[in-house]
Amino acid sequence: MPRYNLQKMIKLMLPGIFLMLLAPVIHSQLHDLNIIQQQLLNYMPPLLGGLAIILCISFNQGRLLLTTINLLCLFLLIQNQLQTSLSQPANFVLFSGLSLLFPLLQLFINFIPERGLSSRWLLRHLPVIISGYLFFWLAAQNHLLSAWFSALPVGLIQMFSDPYLLSQWAVYLFAVTTLLGLVILWFRATLADACLVIITLAIAAMLALFGETSVSVLSCTLGLILILFTVLFNSYSMAFIDELTGLPGRRALENTLRSAGRRYTLGMVDIDHFKKFNDTYGHDVGDQVLRMVASQMKQAARGASVFRYGGEEFTIVFKGMDEVSAIEIAEKVRNTIAAYPMRIRDKNRPGDEKKGRQQRNRSNRPEGTTEVTISIGLCEKTPQHKDSQAVIKQADEALYLAKQQGRNRSVASHIAQPRARKTSS
Ligand SMILES: Nc1nc2c(ncn2[C@@H]2O[C@H](COP(=O)(O)OP(=O)(O)OP(=O)(O)O)[C@@H](O)[C@H]2O)c(=O)[nH]1
Numbered sequence: 001m002p003r004y005n006l007q008k009m010i011k012l013m014l015p016g017i018f019l020m021l022l023a024p025v026i027h028s029q030l031h032d033l034n035i036i037q038q039q040l041l042n043y044m045p046p047l048l049g050g051l052a053i054i055l056c057i058s059f060n061q062g063r064l065l066l067t068t069i070n071l072l073c074l075f076l077l078i079q080n081q082l083q084t085s086l087s088q089p090a091n092f093v094l095f096s097g098l099s100l101l102f103p104l105l106q107l108f109i110n111f112i113p114e115r116g117l118s119s120r121w122l123l124r125h126l127p128v129i130i131s132g133y134l135f136f137w138l139a140a141q142n143h144l145l146s147a148w149f150s151a152l153p154v155g156l157i158q159m160f161s162d163p164y165l166l167s168q169w170a171v172y173l174f175a176v177t178t179l180l181g182l183v184i185l186w187f188r189a190t191l192a193d194a195c196l197v198i199i200t201l202a203i204a205a206m207l208a209l210f211g212e213t214s215v216s217v218l219s220c221t222l223g224l225i226l227i228l229f230t231v232l233f234n235s236y237s238m239a240f241i242d243e244l245t246g247l248p249g250r251r252a253l254e255n256t257l258r259s260a261g262r263r264y265t266l267g268m269v270d271i272d273h274f275k276k277f278n279d280t281y282g283h284d285v286g287d288q289v290l291r292m293v294a295s296q297m298k299q300a301a302r303g304a305s306v307f308r309y310g311g312e313e314f315t316i317v318f319k320g321m322d323e324v325s326a327i328e329i330a331e332k333v334r335n336t337i338a339a340y341p342m343r344i345r346d347k348n349r350p351g352d353e354k355k356g357r358q359q360r361n362r363s364n365r366p367e368g369t370t371e372v373t374i375s376i377g378l379c380e381k382t383p384q385h386k387d388s389q390a391v392i393k394q395a396d397e398a399l400y401l402a403k404q405q406g407r408n409r410s411v412a413s414h415i416a417q418p419r420a421r422k423t424s425s
Pocket of ligand 1: 244270273274276278282285286287290310312403
């Protein structure tokens with residue numbers, strides 16, 4: 001289980017890690033830009049930020065919206081107030097303040113549960129982000145910052161490590177925010193959590209290398225690209241991926257069938273007696289069964305694509321295959337699931353341990369496991385089919401036949417019945 005989480009975390013962080021690795025390469029090219037190109041580059045963060053805000057609102061991504069605003073406010077303050085040397089006391093105070101404010105706000109965003117966007121939610125969280133930057137902006141406008149220089153604590157004046165500009169306090173705060181972000185990513189394992197961790201790290205690197213030319217515009221641009229990617233990917237997942245099983249859903253199936261061409265076979269799959277299963281063990285165990293069937297099908301149906309059609313029904317698309325080739329894979333899938341020792345706890349299991357053991361010994365399956373079987377109806381697309389819906393309908397009819405013939409079997413529409421064999425499980 002922990003190894004699985006670590007793999008998942010790394011996978012979720014890959015797009016961000018890729019962008020971070022790309023940053024030095026892009027940075028080395030920035031010296032060759034002329035003045036106009038440099039100025040155009042400065043417009044990138046506000047442009048991408050505006051786009052990210054619109055998409056975050058449209059797709060209900062609250063924490064990514066707050067992170068976008070945190071990033072944009074940081075960039076705008078740097079662009080407007082920090083374009084001269086840090087040796088000026090006012091600039092140093094602003095830089096020190098921002099290097100604490102950004103991770104502090106990210107820490108706050110990390111703690112917010114993702115519950116979708118509402119005006120009440122925004123009213124509660126947005127002022128926290130805006131007010132911090134507003135405070136520093138007003139102080140800079142009123143020339144108050146330089147007077148605070150002498151009051152800066154040692155932890156903010158002393159840099160953590162020599163060539164880098166991050167103070168000791170800022171490093172600790174960034175480290176705490178990153179660690180908390182990683183813990184949340186470990187447990188929640190979402191792309192948005194991975195995005196928050198990477199952006200925290202990217203801004204820490206930007207502030208540490210603040211002396212480099214165009215480092216803020218580059219980091220904020222890449223950070224906003226990562227946010228845009230995350231929002232778009234999340235909205236794609238919401239529309240196309242079934243949350244329970246992780247398989248592509250009906251909309252993705254429609255897309256696949258639209259581009260499947262003229263030669264494919266489609267399989268409709270249904271779990272046998274699933275209702276009885278649900279009634280005996282409860283809805284949660286029913287969900288567990290659906291997840292097991294989905295993952296076993298995905299593994300066993302190599303060369304084909306598996307979708308959750310809805311309820312306890314799945315669809316397999318065998319692109320470029322006729323029914324003869326498809327039924328071989330279908331049978332492999334069916335046998336894999338029938339042989340899988342599904343571990344469950346029966347909510348109606350006898351309280352008496354002896355009686356329970358007797359009951360379990362009646363079946364020859366490993367103790368504490370039960371059998372799940374599926375029936376499959378296959379149909380190859382032919383010129384007679386008007387569209388993919390007609391193929392689905394015929395595959396459904398074959399599935400109905402499989403159920404009628406006793407379940408736990410595959411039936412193909414165009415293959416003579418004897419070939420629709422039943423393998424004992
Ligand atoms: N746990 C769980 N149950 C679901 C879900 N979607 C549909 N179901 C249940 O799936 C069951 C479908 O049962 P039926 O269509 O009657 O068929 P069956 O019991 O599988 O019997 P046969 O198909 O004839 O073998 C219903 O009890 C639904 O409540 C889901 O997402 N989770």
